[in-house]
Amino acid sequence: MNTPQNLPDPSDKEALRAWMRANRGKTPGHEPVRSADELAAAQRRKLQKAVGLSTGRAEAGPARRSLRLALEGTPVREHHVESSVLGHWLVSFQETVTTIAHALDESRPTHDYGPLPQAVRKATRLYAAATFPSSYGMVLEEAPADDDELPLPEVASTESLLDRAMGTVLDITDRAEAGPGAVDAVIETALPLGGRVFNRLAELTEVLADSGADISLTWSSPYSGVRASRLGTGSAQRCRDALRAAQPEERQELLVGMLVGGSMLRRTVEIETTDQGVITARVDHEVPSLLGAYANHRITAEVLVSTVRSPHGREHHSYVVLNLSLYEN
16 A cells, blocks of 8 residues: 555646556556456456356366377378378368258258358367377367357356267267168268268268278267267278268158157157158258147148168158148148
């Protein structure tokens, strides 16, 4: 605290202003705010303190989602990997995750052409972190929280778009290693996601097939815990060949049947038809509103049907509802 003899003469306005400028930042923790950015930072610190989060950078926040990947095989030698193989894999993997996330994102329309939304790219960014002992191993982490975002543990532990996309990737790699019927299982999983995802998965498996590499993936998330999967060269080659050959063909079709159910999580409805049984179709509308208006009613549905024939001759179909109305005789 300043002693009285350090104070300027109150009648000397200029001296008083100079003294105030010189002493305004001397109290620890009460530095003056000189810009809008500094004001926002000060408000964030107060909010973090209010919810019990430390503002120190050294303090660990919520566990960050991460993927441990281990490459083995021809391009790996003495814990070193060919940079072209690693680079191609990382670029293709990031694009695959982002494309799948776009197909799964209910908050915006999905399309197979044009640029992917920046919001989806931001939500699925992966950062290369430390490597670990393996034939060749490295860690990919989710993007750190922006400065204007509060790292709340309750939010971090809920399912994110990245969680859903990564879960779908591991579903596909698991099915690719499932033995007989693996190719059909991969096509069945990928088909509802659209032609763009087909192309990305073909590019991703091609990296392993052409280089002779195997890969092990271990996903860690506050939401889903730890999950591991593996994709070998042979399985990658079979999937690559099938995905390249089996590009989806689309046609519009009119279905008549009973709306018998739906899923808000998957954003789908179930239509019971007399000739094709129960068909599950994706919708761009809110599922509860559709069920409220049409549940247990006979309806007419205009749908977009995507069809793929696997190398074994089996046909796979995916349905998207374009228009829905009550059936009229």
